[in-house]
Amino acid sequence: MSSPVPSLRGQVLAGHNRISTQALTSLAQAAAAEALGVEAQDVRADWSDDDGLLALSLVTPIKIPSLKAVALDAGRVAGFGGSVWDRTVAAKARILATVSVLSGANLSRVDIRISGARISEGGRVQ
Secondary structure: OOOOEEOOOOOEEOOOOOOOHHHHHHHHHHHHHHHHOOOHHHOEEEEEEEOOEEEEEEEEEEEEEOHHHHHHOOHHHHHOOOOHHHHHHHHHHHHHHHHHHHHOOOEEEEEEEEEEEEEEOOOOOO
16 A cells, blocks of 8 residues: 655655565564563564454563572562563563554564573562
8 A cells, every 4th residue: 555645845755665574573573572581582473364464473482580589589570570471461462562563563463472481590670
């Protein structure tokens, strides 16, 4: 779909804008990595058609505190944002919003499969 838009000089520009699948994938990986505390290269993103909208499927590890740290201080779980389940549910909404706003794409849903854990031995996550 093309629509004329005014340029900075008041001229009308026509044309098409397309965002490549690779660009969308990189954006989704970065959004998921930020939401789950892992590296973007550890996130696998796949796209599918969902009745004309984009459905995003992610396979990713999640950052968690060490079991030793949790045994010494159960509050460490809250410092990470709650349980793995709670954090994954919250991440879905964040990832959907981030990818939609930054790309302009219409996403129907985000599915996340946690593939592993990245243990954090450091201090509390802020």
